[in-house]
Amino acid sequence: MTVAVLLAAGSSERFARSCPPSWPADRRDKLQVRIERGRTIWQAAFESLASHPEIDAVGIVAPKGKVEAFHRADALFVTEGGHSRAESAQIGVSKTPEAAQIVLIHDAARPNPPPALIARVIEAAKDSGAAAPCLQVTDTIRKVEENGSVTLDRTRLFAAQTPQGFRREVILQALEGADETITDEASAVEKIGGRVAIVDGDPANRKITTFDDLAYFRHRASEVRTGVGYDVHAVSDDPARRLVLGGVEFPGEVGLRGHSDADVLTHAIVDALLGAASLGDIGQHFPDTDPKWKDCCSLHFLRAARDMLSGAGWSVVSVDATLVAEWPRLGDRRDTIRQALAKELAVPSEKVNIKATTHEGLGAYGRREGMAAMAVATIERQATF
Numbered sequence: 001m002t003v004a005v006l007l008a009a010g011s012s013e014r015f016a017r018s019c020p021p022s023w024p025a026d027r028r029d030k031l032q033v034r035i036e037r038g039r040t041i042w043q044a045a046f047e048s049l050a051s052h053p054e055i056d057a058v059g060i061v062a063p064k065g066k067v068e069a070f071h072r073a074d075a076l077f078v079t080e081g082g083h084s085r086a087e088s089a090q091i092g093v094s095k096t097p098e099a100a101q102i103v104l105i106h107d108a109a110r111p112n113p114p115p116a117l118i119a120r121v122i123e124a125a126k127d128s129g130a131a132a133p134c135l136q137v138t139d140t141i142r143k144v145e146e147n148g149s150v151t152l153d154r155t156r157l158f159a160a161q162t163p164q165g166f167r168r169e170v171i172l173q174a175l176e177g178a179d180e181t182i183t184d185e186a187s188a189v190e191k192i193g194g195r196v197a198i199v200d201g202d203p204a205n206r207k208i209t210t211f212d213d214l215a216y217f218r219h220r221a222s223e224v225r226t227g228v229g230y231d232v233h234a235v236s237d238d239p240a241r242r243l244v245l246g247g248v249e250f251p252g253e254v255g256l257r258g259h260s261d262a263d264v265l266t267h268a269i270v271d272a273l274l275g276a277a278s279l280g281d282i283g284q285h286f287p288d289t290d291p292k293w294k295d296c297c298s299l300h301f302l303r304a305a306r307d308m309l310s311g312a313g314w315s316v317v318s319v320d321a322t323l324v325a326e327w328p329r330l331g332d333r334r335d336t337i338r339q340a341l342a343k344e345l346a347v348p349s350e351k352v353n354i355k356a357t358t359h360e361g362l363g364a365y366g367r368r369e370g371m372a373a374m375a376v377a378t379i380e381r382q383a384t385f
Helices: 013-018 042-051 085-094 115-128 168-176 185-191 211-221 263-277 300-313 334-347
Strands: 002-007 057-062 079-081 101-109 130-136 142-145 149-152 158-160 164-167 195-200 222-234 317-322 352-357 372-379
Touching: 002 042, 002 085, 013 057, 013 211, 042 057, 042 101, 042 115, 057 085, 079 085, 085 101, 085 168, 085 185, 101 115, 101 168, 115 130, 115 164, 115 195, 130 185, 164 185, 168 185, 222 263, 263 300, 263 317, 263 334, 263 352, 263 372, 300 317, 300 334, 334 352
Parallel strands: 002 057, 002 101, 057 079, 130 195, 317 352
Antiparallel strands: 101 164, 130 158, 130 164, 142 149, 222 372, 317 372
């Protein structure tokens, strides 16, 4: 049986001191900052452990007086920590079942320990009794002394991470006499003469200590999606019907049949944007059975789609659309279309690309019986923490 203990009993003082003045006072407990998919930092760390196939249960050591803030129905236990890391770790390990052969101890401020790293630690702990993941330092390290400083051999220097793993009896013995000077549990094992096996750490297993550390997780939490849109309209038999493509009218050209202005190019782009954001499609939001959309300018649909995306936290990264038609020649009006579309999307025109191709006389499009358009839209949602 393998049990993990999530250490969340720290004070977050360094994080709080590093926050900019504009950062809300009630969000200066770093473990309660929400990151990926709305989860707090400690919740992400808990779920990384609980979802691992080799971990049977996870317990939580919470700050004094804050047990309720760390409640999880699926936690093995939630208990108050002590005045030091060693004391909190000892409290947590003592709460694990005696049947547990391996106990992992993990910092709640490391929300994304990779599954492969966890597996390496468990395997090494079973073999050696104690194991810690470490990364070899890449910077030159200098040791400062009274009369100057000396350069240390970085080939022998490694930065320790968590989770660290131990046979239960080994870590209980090590923590029993540990003092407040230990900064991780592996050092407590070393102080009683134990050997700690080193396994490869992972650069992605970052720890959040100061406000600036959030930048890495903010980048990870941003999301990019791509949507595809397609639309087709037949030629209208109404000689007065206007041809509108990308919000731009082409006077004297044969128009297309449709409930709105039949702007096939814009319709494809609207569908691509809605699809990327999982917000349905153009027919769902602007049905051709609704009289209010009769002869409506399709740029209205594009503007509405942009607002829907914005309301869900999305912004447009780029749009690439292709018109499939035997007529008209876009020529220099291509840039006019790009500018009209970009204006409605509130993006620079260089983020909108318009292409056109014929059907080489083949099929319905080649016989000028209609037009089609395809579009690909890329959108992005930035983290809000």
